[in-house]
Amino acid sequence: MTQTNPLLTTPIEDGFRMPGEFEPHAGCWMLWPERPDVWRENGRPAQQTFIEVATTIAQFEPVWMGVSSASYATARAQLPAPVELIELDYNDAWMRDNGPTFVVNDAGELRGIDWDFNAWGGLYRDWKADDQLASQVLRLRGYGRYKTHLVMEGGAIDVDGQGTLIATEQSLLDPLRNPGRSRDEVEAVLRAYLNVQKVIWIAEGTHEDETKGHIDNLCCFARPGVVALTWTDDENDPQYPISLAAFEQLSREVDACERPLQVVKIHQPTPMHSTAAEAAGVMDFPGTLPRNENERLAGSYINYYVANGGVIVPQFNDRFDTAALETIQSLFPNRKVVGIYAREILLGGGNIHCITQQQPMGGSQK
């Protein structure tokens, strides 16, 4: 849990920027799911899905997976050899949110940003290890660490790598995360640390998303100038006005390079709810977050991961699954699109994008 001293500068001062997820990666970070008050049956079903995600990504790029000391042997036994296991200390397995956000410069150097983390506004207790995870990873690998006390998770932002960022006010201005901070104050931190010139603020994220507004379940850049957006044609679904507002706003916007944005709708899966058996499998005690049956799950195909030459897309055995794969394939014509049945990740509160964190290649990809 020891930290190295943080850098005394900001990425923008040092010429570092956050690349788009679609730019080349050195590899992908993940964490082994264990937490028995989040993952039903002490994580066993979720572990099988994480194994499938890791195995698939490993076909495209290196995968480094953190694991607790207690679960090292069983994780090692079940994961294929190319997935590297590293003992790390963490509270839960959402590497997108508790991991470092990597930035690169034109000379090919890589550094990481260590945001403050408070478990999505105190949703789960405790979060001490998660808050120190980015620092652990950066120290382990010897990468420079930028530290800022903005409370933020990696899933709360998406960038095009060319100066544009999208985020929601719901998550970044959440009074349980950054009380008293104005939008301008938060935006100034994003500009300085991610080296962006334009921040597009969306009001809110997907309906019933327990992250309270993560952009990465609502919309993301498929490439500069193109944003994929979760959508529903059902005007009675509470998701409808959320997606409609985002669509209308994004369609009016230009990016940091003054390009208008093309918005590509991807119809969401049919609304899903947790079953009694799924809820009962989660350890539930006073002081832990309860899971009840028949809770609406925030299913979205947008929560995919872009790997080198591949895109890993959640599937739900739903009638919209195929259309989502086809649309995403059209957005990434030079990558292999792979669908993975991912309900077990969704039950934990996120999806494939939330459990992965790309480490970009150093160097400019502009």
Added chain:
Amino acid sequence: MTQTNPLLTTPIEDGFRMPGEFEPHAGCWMLWPERPDVWRENGRPAQQTFIEVATTIAQFEPVWMGVSSASYATARAQLPAPVELIELDYNDAWMRDNGPTFVVNDAGELRGIDWDFNAWGGLYRDWKADDQLASQVLRLRGYGRYKTHLVMEGGAIDVDGQGTLIATEQSLLDPLRNPGRSRDEVEAVLRAYLNVQKVIWIAEGTHEDETKGHIDNLCCFARPGVVALTWTDDENDPQYPISLAAFEQLSREVDACERPLQVVKIHQPTPMHSTAAEAAGVMDFPGTLPRNENERLAGSYINYYVANGGVIVPQFNDRFDTAALETIQSLFPNRKVVGIYAREILLGGGNIHCITQQQPMGGSQK
């Protein structure tokens, strides 16, 4: 996982000694069991027994329990408030074996010994966190750390606090633990670090004990001059010759103060074997230690924990349970003897003594 620098001296040079377990404690260390290739059903049944042990000990003295970051919330929710939870990094929950061995001096100071640990001769992989656990604890509490590269677990030794130590050749001279080391070499380390003047070497520990010979399942000092020994009247049980040899040897011995030893037999529980359901509940993959049904379990009432004013004794719903409690009560007339049904701990490979580690009060209790 950071270590403080070890001391450059030895306990004997500094006037520190290991007290007997029956001397006053500051408290008791434990660890939360989680490892799914050791504890069936991902530890849930064992956790219930650990909770009962911790709750019972907490009636007599403070209990400090280590827990992984992932399990903090569920452990906290289930443990009574007096049990203090501390996030620690460890592979498995045998605090007797991977924890520090505490030593005290006459001025009331406390320090700890950090032995090398290799998972009972490489029985489980990996053991990196367990090997660093003693150092973690000592650093956390600011206690001085003595480091020696003898490979040893706390369950391999028992002392009377007045200069006498008992151990088995089977465990300390195990070629998978201390290859090439002679008995004299090992004894010299024990003398220097535990400040004992006499080491009584027993040949071997209990039958089918997976620790390969830990003394703490075979016999222990109830007080100076009195040793409790697991026993069987069944001459056909493989345990019989082991207990008989120990009885005969100990009956001939004198301690460091030249007192003859009184040996008190405690009849073992009826031989027990693991069931198919118990074995099936343990995660079993290539590279993890397999658990099979119908394995003989090394049940012994000797594996009790002596607390301030109490003795916590394993019970097995066996016909010898009551006799064991009565004999132990006669050995500790001023303590409350409490039996706890402990088959779930035994299934993991040890018992109540193995999952506890007393932290003595500073100061001489001679």
